[in-house]
Amino acid sequence: MAARSAAAPARASDDPSASPALLVSRGLGRQFGQQQAVTGLTFTASRGEVIGLLGPNGAGKTTSLRMLAGTLAATQGQLELEGEAFDGRASQRQLNRLKRRIGYLPEGAPLWPQLTVRESLECVAGLHGLSRKVRNDRLAALMDRLDITPFANQLCAVLSKGYRRRVALAMALTHDPDILLLDEPTDGLDPLQKDSVRAFIRELGRERLIIVSTHLLEEVPRICDRVLVMANGQLGFDDTPEALAATSVSEGILGGSRSRYGAGYGASSSLPVWRVTLSRALSERELASVSRLPGVAAITPVKPGDAMARDKSPLVVSTGAVLRLAGRLHQDPRPALARWCSYMEIRLDECVHERGDIEVAFRQLVTRMVEQPSPLPMRKQTPRADQEVSS
Numbered sequence: 546m547a548a549r550s551a552a553a554p555a556r557a558s559d560d561p562s563a564s565p566a567l568l569v570s571r572g573l574g575r576q577f578g579q580q581q582a583v584t585g586l587t588f589t590a591s592r593g594e595v596i597g598l599l600g601p602n603g604a605g606k607t608t609s610l611r612m613l614a615g616t617l618a619a620t621q622g623q624l625e626l627e628g629e630a631f632d633g634r635a636s637q638r639q640l641n642r643l644k645r646r647i648g649y650l651p652e653g654a655p656l657w658p659q660l661t662v663r664e665s666l667e668c669v670a671g672l673h674g675l676s677r678k679v680r681n682d683r684l685a686a687l688m689d690r691l692d693i694t695p696f697a698n699q700l701c702a703v704l705s706k707g708y709r710r711r712v713a714l715a716m717a718l719t720h721d722p723d724i725l726l727l728d729e730p731t732d733g734l735d736p737l738q739k740d741s742v743r744a745f746i747r748e749l750g751r752e753r754l755i756i757v758s759t760h761l762l763e764e765v766p767r768i769c770d771r772v773l774v775m776a777n778g779q780l781g782f783d784d785t786p787e788a789l790a791a792t793s794v795s796e797g798i799l800g801g802s803r804s805r806y807g808a809g810y811g812a813s814s815s816l817p818v819w820r821v822t823l824s825r826a827l828s829e830r831e832l833a834s835v836s837r838l839p840g841v842a843a844i845t846p847v848k849p850g851d852a853m854a855r856d857k858s859p860l861v862v863s864t865g866a867v868l869r870l871a872g873r874l875h876q877d878p879r880p881a882l883a884r885w886c887s888y889m890e891i892r893l894d895e896c897v898h899e900r901g902d903i904e905v906a907f908r909q910l911v912t913r914m915v916e917q918p919s920p921l922p923m924r925k926q927t928p929r930a931d932q933e934v935s936s
């Protein structure tokens with residue numbers, strides 16, 4: 546698991562005052578024959594979170610989303626939706642209850658080719674038992690928001706890939722679910738539509754829990770406030786995009802790209818990271834205060850030796866504390882940090898802008914996870930182990 550700031554909560558879901566858990570995955574796992582596709586998937590998520598699910602090909606992302614959506618039976622563990630538990634032996638009635646709360650956009654956006662766009666959406670609305678009035682209003686708003694109204698009477702069979710994706714997203718949203726599970730939602734969209742769908746996801750995420758699987762790392766800081774990284778069927782990182790980006794700096798990969806008080810975020814997957822040198826070491830309580838300052842996403846104390854080895858800075862040699870501070874995308878943490886230091890009578894010796902890069906961090910993390918996998922427990926299958934649950 547990534548080193549989360551030891552001092553303070555890095556995510557809303559860690560904050561005791563944050564909203565209670567909507568979805569809990571407790572050791573969910575899936576075995577296909579002898580192959581363990583996903584093992585011990587454990588996390589808690591709340592309404593208002595947009596979570597990016599990342600991992601290389603075959604990592605287990607789609608399998609995980611399908612288990613969470615209730616369309617694939619788990620062979621180990623269980624998920625809980627607001628306290629109600631579902632495991633691989635859940636009855637069809639239970640699964641239907643789960644599916645009423647969840648919207649799932651599967652990989653590849655399968656549609657009914659013989660139906661028009663409108664007929665497809667009406668069919669899904671009918672399956673969810675929506676009244677005619679609710680159905681008409683909601684479908685009109687969805688088609689409008691996803692720019693598919695002009696294609697309402699077009700057969701799904703003849704839609705382009707991008708429009709198929711949009712129709713599938715509208716279908717996932719028809720019943721206004723609390724939880725949205727999106728498998729590569731922007732795959733096949735043109736750049737303008739990618740932007741529009743990302744903005745829509747952010748908008749939807751204000752009141753829902755959204756889990757998005759994506760290979761497009763540059764979209765992670767734009768739409769997600771939390772990242773889960775999987776490899777070999779296991780979760781290896783659960784923290785903010787900023788904290789993920791910061792791991793690329795702490796490993797020295799981008800050490801040469803620093804510019805003092807630099808401002809721009811060069812690469813599209815870059816995030817602001819600051820190396821902060823203070824006149825004295827901080828207590829745990831002080832570290833916690835710093836991590837709660839506006840604009841601060843995460844902090845990691847840096848060993849002086851690590852920083853010295855990279856830039857031989859005399860300021861670093863003489864200092865009592867070096868912190869790596871991951872900033873938020875659109876909020877500069879430096880003014881609040883300067884005020885805090887002044888109030889605490891701690892000298893702020895240096896604040897150097899470093900560039901954290903999610904892509905670099907992702908490659909490093911996944912390489913490490915693949916090279917040093919922890920042993921995968923192969924547990925006995927439940928009675929319904931190899932059955933798929935119809936959607």
Ligand SMILES: Nc1ncnc2c1ncn2[C@@H]1O[C@H](COP(=O)(O)OP(=O)(O)OP(=O)(O)O)[C@@H](O)[C@H]1O
Pocket residue numbers: 577580582600601602603604605606607608609
């Ligand atoms: N129905 C199935 N039967 C057998 N093996 C499967 C099945 N579905 C997935 N797997 C295996 O489980 C592992 C995880 O697959 P999964 O599709 O979940 O990965 P992924 O992270 O979504 O990959 P990608 O990024 O390529 O879509 C893979 O080794 C895959 O071959």
